[in-house]
Amino acid sequence: MVTPLHGSSKAELDLADELGHELVRFIRLINRAKSQVAKQGPDGIERAAYAILFCLIHEGPQRTSKLAEFLHSEISTISRQSSSLVQHGLVERQADPEDGRACLLAPTAEGLRVFEENRKQRNQWLVEVLADWTEEDRETLNVLFGRLNSGIEQNSPQLADPAPASQAKGASA
Secondary structure (H helix, E strand, O other): OOOOOOOOOHHHHHHHHHHHHHHHHHHHHHHHHHHHOOOEOOOOOEHHHHHHHHHHHHHOOEOHHHHHHHHOOOHHHHHHHHHHHHHOOOEEEEEEOOEEEEEEEEEOHHHHHHHHHHHHHHHHHHHHHOOOOOHHHHHHHHHHHHHHHHHHHHHOHHHOOOOHHHHOOOOOO
């Protein structure tokens, strides 16, 4: 039995509990879907490296340290994954105009192409998942999901992305 806290009614807490259950279920399903896709993508790139590609495409060229901050990862992890992206021709190193000793990582044309191909595959999967939903239901889901994400960011600013990429299209989980 849930005891009301901070003035929340029992009905509000019960509804929050149901939502929490569905969110846990959602996260488990997404994680299972991701694990069914090979750890390595068809192009030989670790799936986790696509988060780097996303950041570079939506935020522009970045230093490794900034990518690590944005992705809440260790610099060594970002270095390893970005090296793989460079080796595959999806990312290139550029001189940092603010500090010639440092370098920036930037997506290549091939990186943009591969990113868009992965985005198309994800979008096709979502179309199939939502195929029997009405257009109104799909639009409502988008609006409510956006509101939920915004509410989380407003209530817990430390969880929000440090840059406007949270609003960019194509982010992967």
